[in-house]
Every structure is written in structure tokens, then in C-alpha cells.
Amino acid sequence: MAEAHPVGFQWVMEAKRRGAKIIHVDPRFTRTSAVADLHVPIRAGSDIAFLGALVNHVLSNDLDFREYVVAYTNAANVIDEDFRDTEDLDGLFSGFDPEAAQYDPVTWRYQPPENPTEDQQRREADLESDEVRTGGQYPGAGHKESHQAARSESHGSGGAPVSWKGRRDETLQDPHCVFQILKRHFARYTPEMVQEVCGIEPEQFREVADALTANSGRERTTAFCYAVGWTHHSVGAQMIRTASILQTLLGNIGRPGGGILALRGHASIQGSTDIPTLFNILPGYLPMPHAAQHQSLDEWVSADEGKAGFWGNVRSYSVSLLKSYWGEAATADNDFCFDYLPRITGDHSTYNTVKRMIDGTTKGYFLVGENPAVGSANGKMQRLGMANLDWLVVRDLQMIESATFWQDGPEIETGELVTEDIGTEIFFLPAASHVEKAGSFTQTQRMLQWRDKAVDPPGDARSELDFYFELGNRIREKLAGSTDEMDRPILDLAWDYPVDEKGEPDGQAVLREINGTGPDGRALSAYTELKADGSTACGCWIYCGVYAEETNQARRRKPHWEQDQVAAEWGWVWPANRRILYNRASAAPDGTPWSERKRYVWWDAEKGRWTGADVPDFIVDRAPDHVPEEGATGPDAIGGQDPFVMQTDGKAWLFAPLGLADGPMPTHYEPPESPVRNPLYGRQNNPSRRKLSDASNPINPSYSDVFPYVFTTYRLTEHHTAGAMSRTLPYLTELQPEPFCEVSPRLAAERGLEHLGWATIVTARTAIEARVLVTDRLRSLRLGDQVVEQVGLPYHWGRNGITQGDSPNDLVNVTMDPNVYIQDKVGTCDIRPGRRPRGPDLTAYVEDYRRRADVDMDDPTNGRTD
């Protein structure tokens, strides 16, 4: 965190000054480790084993926060008796279809409540019906296919919709209740297993476990911070799930000083997820319609509509979005233009799209402030894809590698591509910098902060707002008068934004559209005001309120010294300017604070309202003892002790009965390329991982002597992602002038690597070179009777810029998490002293490695583990 989010790290240091213990778990010793109380070196990719053992430690020693767990989580829920655990099936859960490498989650569900309503029964019958589940006449459709389309990610603002709250046993003794299932599932995740899988000594593990449990409970809370060290894995979503389970068991969610804090890597990566430039979701985590399930507005909203919690009002959010998109044209008679939305049918994520480019079925590409030739996994795949386009538009500040691959890319050097043969037409359009346009970023804690414009962009440089507005205008002009039905969504689009004297669209008008307006045309204040009848419009329901009272709330800049520590008048946080989500859980079931020390939001019985330091994340006048009426729906169905108001059962999930593609609980699997066998199960890898079969994406066979080492990639403080914003700046280049690899002294001796000399690092994809840093920062790890060495690679470099070098992402294979289609950045490699071969010799060198490792090029993703 000190390396990649240095200014945020000041708060960790503040906490340390006040007595907090800081533990840093990371394969490398960094500036964070240097000031932490404890550095725990771990083998990259083994975090579920480590966190799972902490879960086991809590459960086997009764160290959970029992009152919190019973009241606020699904620990008491009783699960279908047909459910089978990975302990029963050697690494598989029940419902696995080996053909499709997918799960059918029907046996993971809650047992029904004693008296299910008719509506609940109908929904459950739907879930059970083979036709819906398997898509009936359409093979691969239905629930299973929707998992495949990253549907789980559309629950970014709440869990998957379950049919009912289900039967509960609050004594936690029922053998089929979540608490008991969880206990059995993690029973073999012991400190000794942690040593064998992660390379962490049992004494060190106990030190972490003791610190964590001693610092959780009524009086104290513990926070977890993570970044792409957890997400960039074929089991990434489940790594974070393991931490969620741990934090929920310890009562560290919804309370001050608690939580699991995702430290995101770009200025508005949170914003671009909330208002997504992503294939599977629409603004506010509404799912993109799936052709198998959603052919009408009713079908589109049916999964959530009427269920308990705020997702129950999904129709209001959806209709209001359609009104923002198509304005007057969207009416009740035409389903508010639902049919104008294109439908997805599976994985249309970035890597799959690149594969389509290679295959010639996607021919036009916009790159907007992104440099996949350096920043995406397997750079060769990226470049081969771009070399096969009809046209490519690159918008950036600097001439990035993704715009120049046809001139000087690595494949030009080897002769795999020839400039004159590349038919891609390329437009490089200069972009405006952050001070040359006005707009809002959403930072990592969901806070929108507005930037004013300082100066005009130079020359042809324009903002993206200007570019897309102008592009839309030109397309609409060119298609004007078309009677073709396919052009209606473009011609009917609400695309009328005020412009200034230079013709630039007004960003605040766009923010106001995102906020939403009511029947009187005035800006709305809260998403609870949204209607399903078409009388309101709202571009992103979770952002409703950012323009309340016709004021840009994101522009607020009241100094922190004039506010309390919540600082509610700086910027605006979604939802409803609420700083800590699910903060009803900061009070006990009866509504009183868990402790004076951790007081945050509580029930004021006299006034009959929730109150406190933050905006309460609860219906403000719902009493703690409220029991919803039978058959209640939406927010009315939230009980007084259901703090997790975006979940359809109001509870935090220790076990996910629905919504995850690779199991209801996390399970340790090895990365797709690994030097060791999985000691926990016969299953080596995540059985549901998504492979991408292409000749440019061969996988190193696991446990191969040819590729005996682990490598992983990471950031440096002085550089930024794919480097376009840092390798081009003289100050930063001077601070960190050259690519390098980090190796332990033992590995250096084993391979004859010299400090400050050159090394060649090779995988089945390619070989790169870097300067060698021999350092104790990377430790040799002892796993059982095996020593595992890791090679650390900062990934910021490419062939352009003031400082140049090979790109470590060229080494990375594309194997993806099945929930979110994120690649696994951990792989195996060889490392040798000296520079890599040049030109066609490089191709021959890598081919020789593939041959010696017995990589099957007819089946390139076969890592010999299944």
C-alpha cells in the first residue's frame, strides 16, 4: 500500500501511531513491510489457503463474534440436503458439469421457510425447472449460461437474488446449517497446511491469527486492505470472499475501523465500474440483458423485482435509466424502449474480444486512455489482434505502444508481423489531460470529486466528453432520415447537451442527467424517489443525490478542519453520501452501539430514528424490533435486524447460495501454472476457470523442470500501470529509470545471475530481458520438502517513452476467473543470465523451451492438470 497508494497509506501510519498493529502479507518486502509490525512473505497465488486457515482458527476456537454472526449473517441458514462439499468430492462442489466446466447452483440453495408465499414458490419452481435452468430448447442458456456472462459481477451493489430468507437454526447446531458446513469445509486448512501451501511458518501464522482475533469484537475492529494482489487470479473473486467470510465472522463489517477495502488502481476505476464501460452491466450494476432470459422489460427485472431489500425496486431504476437514454421516445407502450438494448449471450470481455480480433470477427476498436500492448496480459495476443483490424482509434496523451505496434512492436523485430502487411488503419487522436476538462472522478471509497477546468487542451487535443458527443452527433447526422429499424436506437437517443462558446459539452449537465430528474424536471435527491411509470429519469440510480438541490455535490470542498472526522461535506459518496456501507451493523441487534468506543450509527428510541456520525444505511425510522409483515416486498420486507439492505435476505453471506460461478465457498486451487501439486484436493486448478485457446496463449505445463520458478508482476511507486503517464515524464523516469527483476540470493546462485547484470525470463509465450536485482526482499520459500523461488517483475515498461524495456505482461498467460474474467498474473518461468536473443532467434529460443517442456501446441491451454 505504501508503494502503490502512498498518500492513502498515511492513515495506516496514523493508526499505527495510535497503537494499531500493522501486518503486511506480500511475496515481496516493500516500503509497506519496512514500517509494518510484521511482514508475512507468501507464495503468490496461495492466499485462500492462508485466509481459509484463519477462518478455521476462528471457527475451531469459538473466536467468532457470536451475537453479530447469529443476527446479521446467514450462518443460521439451513442449506439443501443434497449439497456436497469439496471435502466430499475431492475439490468439487455438487452440481459440476465437467463438459461445460460450470456449476449448476441448485443444491447450494437455502431450505425453504416454513410457509413460503405463492410468489416464492413460483420463483423456486422456476429455478428448479430444467427448462429455465438449462435454457430448455436453447442449449447452454438459462442460469448456467448467465453465470458465464459474468452475471455475478452485476451484483456489485448487492448479492444474487435468493427466493426467500429460508429456514434458520439460530443455535447453529443443525448439521446442514451454514455455520457447520463452513466449519467442515475449512477443517483441513491448518497452520501446517499453510506452511506447505504458502511457505509461511506456523509461528508466524499464529502471530497473525492472535493479533486478528484479539483486535476484533465489541470494543475493537480490524480492517483488511487489498489490491490486484488478490484480484488477478483465476480464483480472485474467491480470495476476496475468504476475507469477507473472516471479517464477517469477526464482526468487522459495517463498523468504523473495519471492512475490506479495495485499493483500486486508477483515478476513476470505481466510477467506470459504477457507470460502467463494461460489457455485462449498465449504470448502477443493472445487468445487460441476456438474450436467453431477457426479451422484455418484465423478464429483465424479474429476478430482483419485489424481493426484499432495495434491489426489490429494480423496475424503477431500470425504467428511469431507459428514460435517460431514450427520453420522449421511451413510453409505457413500447416497454420504455427496452428492445433498443443490445443483448449479450456469454463472455464478451476484453480477452475474448481480442480473440475475436485475431479470428477476424471484430474489426473496429477504440482505445481510450488504455495501452493493452503493455498493460494487458499476453501482449502478443493484444498486438496480433490489433494487427488484424480494419481500423483502430487511439486516444491518449502520448504515443503509446498500442498505437505503434505496426512500426516497432516485438513482433516486427522477430518478423512475425511485417509493417507493410498490416492492414489496420490507425487514427491517433490527442486527448485532454485532467486539468484541461471539468468532470468527476470516483475514488476508491466511492467518493465523487469534481475537478474544475484550469486551461484549454492544446492543439487537436479534446476531452472524451467532447469526442463522444461529437462522434454521436456525426453518426446521427449521417443516419438522419434512415428508416432502417436498426438505426432507431441511435436516432431516438436523448443526445442534446448544452455546449459552451467553443462547442464543448457541459459536463455538469451530464452529471445532472446521471443524478436524475423528476416529473417537474427538477434534480432528484435520492433513489427512493425513482418511479417505474416513466415519470422520472436517472442515468445511474446509485448516483442519485449527487446533484440534489440543483447543486453539484461532488464539487464540495469544505476543509477537514471545519468538519468532524467523517467529513461529510467534502465531495459526495454513493449511495446517499453514506461513508460506511451497511453501518446499521455498527449497532447491536437492539439498536444500541456495540460499545462506546466503536459508536457510529444507533437507534434513538425517543425520536424513533436511526442517528449517528454518518448517514444511516437503513430505513431511518425502522425500529430494531420490526418484523416485516408476511408477504411484504422490497424495502418493506427488511426486518429491523437485517443490516445488509442490498441483499434479498438482509444478511451477510458466509456461504453464497447463488451468484458465484465457482462454488458457494472459497477453495484453494493452484494457479494454472504452478511448480507444486495441490496438497488439499485431487483437483489442481479451479475447475471452472476460463481458458482462452489460441496458438499465442500456450500454458506452461505445471510441475515442469523446464519452468521451475514462480513469477508475479507488480507496481512501483514512481510508475503508473502501462507507463504512458509515467515513462513519459522526466521526473518519474529519473526516479526509476530501468526495468528490472527481483530475485533471491539463493536463486541468483542457482542460476548464476549477477546483481545489476542482465537476465532473460522465459515462458511458453515469449522471453524478455531485465536488469537483475539480487535482494532479500524476495525470500526463498520452503513448502514441505520443496523450496520455491519467485521472480518479481515491475510491469510498467514498453518500447516507447523516455525509458524503455521489455514488457513483463508479455510473459503472462490468459486464464481467467470464471466470475469476473480477470486474468491470473501468477505463472511459472525459467530465468537465465544474459540478454535475450534478438529477432527471429527469439522465436526459435522460445520454441525450444516449448518443445523441451512438451507444450502441446494443438491444445495450447492444456497445462496437464485436469
Place this chain on the structure above:
Amino acid sequence: MGAKTFIGQWPLLRQVTGADRLGRGKAAMSSRSEHLEPRTVEADEVVDSVCPFCAVGCAQKVFVKDGKVTQIEGNPASPISRGRLCPKGSASKQLVTSPSRVTKVRYRRPHGTEWEDLDLDTAMDMIADRVIRTRKQFWEWEDEHGRRTRRSLGIASLGGATLDNEENYLMKKLYTAMGAIQIENQARI
């Protein structure tokens, strides 16, 4: 300058006799440095901004003189950053003023070996034509199972995490109306 004044300006004497006993302020100044002012003082305008690198969201103050950015500093009023910037945030002025920044449209024709000049208006028109052409070429009303899809898989887009919310909003809105679904950003990478 008289001898008395000369001796009186001797920094050590000023440090010993004046208020600045540690010699880290006024005592260490020469007559030149005493009159120096930071370039932030000369700014015509100070504009509120936010650092464009990682997602912590440090507040910045942008100093502008004669229509040019002269300095970018941390804003002490921010409850997030309290005025601090890391090496990247501190270097962010160079994002604006970098000599290698490209400010003119560049065009590479199919099979071309060099970049060419192209004016922005022509480029915009050519791009709009290509979008319309490729969208139509790959248009699909139904998938192979006869399910309505109303889309075009011919066009893709990557990027958004470095852009503003308002920009992402217009992008997704326009792409969705076009029927383009392969819209992605850094969140998955």
C-alpha cells in the same frame, strides 16, 4: 554598503542574535532569496482538481498564469490527502507540459509505413463513417439459436478507468445505442 550593514548581514551573526536560532528561516536568507517568491504567488488563478493517477483521490491545486499551468500542488483542505502528493502526483504538471505529448492528429493508412498528418474534422468524419460501416457489416438481429440480440460484434472499445464519470456515461450510452456490447475498461485488467 557600509561595513556595519555588511557584518550585520552575516548569516551566522543573524542566527545567533536574531529569532531564527536554528538558522532554517530568515537568518539563512540572502538579500536575493529574501525577495524570492514561489511561482504560485504569481498565479492568475488557482483551480481545484484531483490527482489523475491512482484511486486514492488526492486533492490538487492547479496554478495557472497566462493560460498555462505553472504548478500543481496538494490541497491541504482535503480530508483524504491533507495536502500530500506522492511522486506521481507531484510530477503531474509534466502530464500537461511534457515535450513528448502529442497534440496533433496522426494517421496511419492501411499498410502504411509512416504516420501522416490529418486534420481533426476530417478524422472525425472518417471515424464516424467507419463506425457506421463496421456496425452494419457485423449487424446481428438474432443469434444462432434465433434469440433476438439486436447488436453488432464488429466494434469494441477499451478504456474508461482514467476518464471522468460523465465521459464513461456518454460512451456507454452511445455504444449501447449503436448495439456495440464489447465495451470494456481496466477494471478487468
